[in-house]
Amino acid sequence: MCGIVAYVGHREACPLILKGLKRLEYRGYDSAGVALLNGEGLKIYKKKGKVVDLENELQNKDLHATVGIGHTRWATHGEPNDVNAHPHYSNHKKLAIIHNGIIENYDSLKQALLKKGHEFRSQTDSEVLVHFIEDIQQETNCSLEEAVRLALQEVVGAYAIVLISEDDPTQLIAARKSSPLVIGVGENEFFFASDATPIIEYTKDVIYLDDNQVALVRQGELKIVNLENERQAPYIQKLELELEAIEKGGYDHFMLKEIFEQPRSIADSMRGRVNREEGTLQLGGLSDYMDKLAEAKRIIIVGCGTSWHAGLVAEYIFEELARIPVEVEYASEFRYRNPIINADDFVIAISQSGETADTLAAIQLAKSKGATIFGVCNVVGSSIARETHAGAYTHAGPEIGVASTKAFTAQVTVLTQMAIAIAHKRGSITEELYQQLLLDLSAIPQKVGQVLKAADRIKEIAYIFTYARNFIYLGRGLNFPVALEGALKLKEISYIHAEGYPAAEMKHGPIALIDEDMPVVFIATKDSSYEKIVSNIQEVKARKGRVIAIVTEGDELIPNMVDFVIEVPETHDILIPLLSSIPLQLLSYYVAVMRGRNVDQPRNLAKSVTVE
Template sequence: MCGIVAYVGHREACPLVLKGLKRLEYRGYDSAGVALLNGEGLKVYKKKGKVVDLEKELNGKELTATIGMGHTRWATHGEPNDVNAHPHYAFNRKLAIIHNGIIENYATLKENLIRKGHEFRSQTDSEVLIQFIEEIQKHTCCSLEEAVRQALQEVVGAYAIVIMSEDDPTQLIAARKGSPLVIGIGEGEFFMASDATPIIEYTKDVVYLNDYEVAVIKNGELKVTTLDNTQTTPYIQKVELELEAIEKGGFDHFMLKEIFEQPRSIADSMRGRVKADAGHLVLGGLRDYLDQLASSQRIVIVGCGTSWHAGLVAEYIFEELARIPVEVEYASEFRYRNPIIAERDVVIAISQSGETADTLAAIELAKSKGATIFGVCNVVGSSIARATHAGAYTHAGPEIGVASTKAFTAQVTVLTLMALAAAKRKGTISDTLFRQLLAELEALPAKVEKVLEGAERIKEIAYIFTYARNFIYLGRGLNFPVALEGALKLKEISYIHAEGYPAAEMKHGPIALIDEDMPVVFIATKDSSYEKVVSNIQEVKARKGRVIAIATEGETQLQNMVDFVIEIPKVHDILMPLISVIPLQLLAYYVAVMRGRNVDQPRNLAKSVTVE
């Protein structure tokens, strides 16, 4: 959540920072601001709304500076307004801070500071932190760097911070715990950001700051220490991300581009791992831990939102193929219910960003109980990738749209490969079925392409249902999590209330909602549950519900039974979610566009949820 950009070097800082903030808009925010240091001193400009509103605010201002920082805020403490926007000054206005995360003990710190004469302009925990740092520096006469270290040792919560000081126009100080921060290293210049997207235009050399580390850039040099002032050697790595990957590429929205990228992202998630003709499956990131996965007494999958839905799909697949019991947990609930975790358990943590705070907390809890932790995430060098014992990247490429699409199918692809690898090692899958599924996986991108060719038909159906205020999505077996995901996509971007249910559960409550105004989406593919789903469709039609059916290509039984049929290619039941979810993504997208919604940046949502 929120976005951080900072720069010090020889370029003009303000346009660079503003461009970086626009690159981070996908993370979700409600206000924006910049701090610049020049001959006029340390100046902060901030505005409720979008970066374009901030740019209007900056018109006519003296913005010349070669050091600056900017922030897009997603409100936690204090309503979205100009005052609560970042950056925040210290009390004497000689320091400024930008901050992602939450300081949990801010109220106690604030009370102590007020007793010492401090006054606060905002309602934020972030202003408390910078005034706390200011108070330590004043009281102990230490350096700003030392004051930051001392303050952070007393802070409870999560943070990624960058601090500027009017007294030093060459210095940026940054630190992190539980919220991402990356440092770009150029020729005589440095960049900081929440992720690499604002940096790649200028340099591919980056350092991912670790938890409890403090970075100081001063006089053109980078120094990294721990909170106890032990100096570390920063690990510089190359970013593989290309600038073209974070541009729209001719599409109206990032979300539509990412839906249409799924044939490639699914293929990329299998590239180098699957060779069906040789019966070959290798997951290099799991090589040393595959025995633990195959011999585990139980798998616990943790995730949030779309990643939780991917975990539900994986539950069916692991249990079917590898015969290992699986539990799927909301990461946000897992840590608060004293879960029973044994040393022979395997925990699989799923996160697109690799920075989800609740999922990271679940990982730490499971590790403390001796479990083996696997990660499935999309961002190289992310916190979850570094916190887990082993895992696999999804290789979906950057996903800018807040509502996840290609990340879901990439996660399901990788989780399917993990289940196949475990089943093969355990001996619970025949060689014939193993090779068949590998072959079908290799053929999958072409079948997804075929679904996408029907986008105009789905657009026509979406137009008919733009009136709706509610939707119900129903599926059985592996398609039940798909129903949940389809409902989530619609509510996220169109703001239509939508709910997903197992189709058989409709009779136990939701059927009361069915009337001639209620659209019901059935995932009714030709699988082992097909006849049961047809019976559920008849129950809805008997009550005059309007039915959209996602059906297997060549299906004839449903044509005269439902209002609309969207056909998809036939695949093995195990792989059906990778196909059946595509039309639901398109349906949600087109309904939202026709209702005039901001599809890429839906209200109140953030791409990377780095607070609890």
């Protein structure tokens, strides 16, 4: 959740770290801090609020240093304030730590340290860890590297950490377990970060640390060992990420940029997979498991938040086309209800970041039961990409806005391709339908571009509803998950309470909420449920609800019944979510902007949820 940046080399560390922290603020922005080591010793500066608040705090201070660590926080243990902000000193202020994750047994460690006379300044589990490391070093008279390894063997939980020591201005020590950490390798310099975005400006050579690995940089040399002190050969990868992809590019917000990137991101998620001219579809990551998936008796899909909604869309599509039973599970609940998992089950795990802790835990449980795990994620080298048997990257590109937009449609696009490929393999669809689906899927990016042209119209509608305190979103069939996703987007960034329901369920309770002040968004495109949803709209209008309808272009019935209409182009029924979700993203965005919200960094949230 939190963002980590560290540097050791020949550059000025502080400006580099601050720039990196700004790029990682999507991971948390409750507070920020840096620790710098120079001739005056080890100094920590930290401040509640965003990185800009920290920058203001640093004015007129001597910040010269070529080694330093920095952190932007999403609070777990202890409220957001200056004291709980990272970095944290050890007991004797000789060490400082930054930490992403949760130390589950921190309280027992803390009690033992208190008995030894340690004094804690914060409420955090992270401070306990750096005290524990220092205590081991003093008790055993070992090196700091060994103290880190010994401490981590006693720790229960998840972590990505970087430590700096006043005793050695050439040294940084880092380690990870269930939380991402990447090392950038430059010319006589090294960069550490939670993801590659702070690194790309300086080097494209990176190493992704594996679980239970410890990295030591000292006197310009890098060494990686596991917790048993066995030397590990570093695997250097080349970043494909470009600097422009993580900048706003003239848009007011990253979220708006990412909404408008969807024609390209959807096309990229099909690139090299769908060949419209030859009428073929190939997912390389699926090829070795195609027979097993085609013969699967059941598919289980796990995900959280927006990824769970993508899974719900996939459930409809897999069952409609491939005729395989599908269950969609909240990853956060999956392992706590003793689920029935069989060796012939096929589990699809969905995560934008590839680091979602709840989804990783679900994967590990399913693997222990012998199931085959297929990952769908966006970040190359992420934990889920490495934990699964096979997978497919969505290729959506970096998504900086905390509220997911292009990652959702990219996930749905990849899952749709999987369903079409498996249906074709099983013979559950005709060759004619297979070719038509490939043709229609190839046309989606251009049709999304058409929908985006309605942005000004959607902005006008949003202005009318900035007063609202509640919204209801309704859809049927494949548009029901779209309703859930639309409601989630509005909640996340505008702080308006919103709920999504299957439209037919409205009369079983939610209809009691309808009055002249209640905005109701219907996803009412022309499909097999069209006549039924027309009836649902009439039920709302009879109770004076104010209706916004997402309709298929050319619809002449619904526009005469509702208050506001947004059109999307016609496409095959199973592809409708890729179009109907776009207006809901724009509606949420404009409502939030008009209410003065920080749409890229909504309160209490973080992009990559690496704690349970």
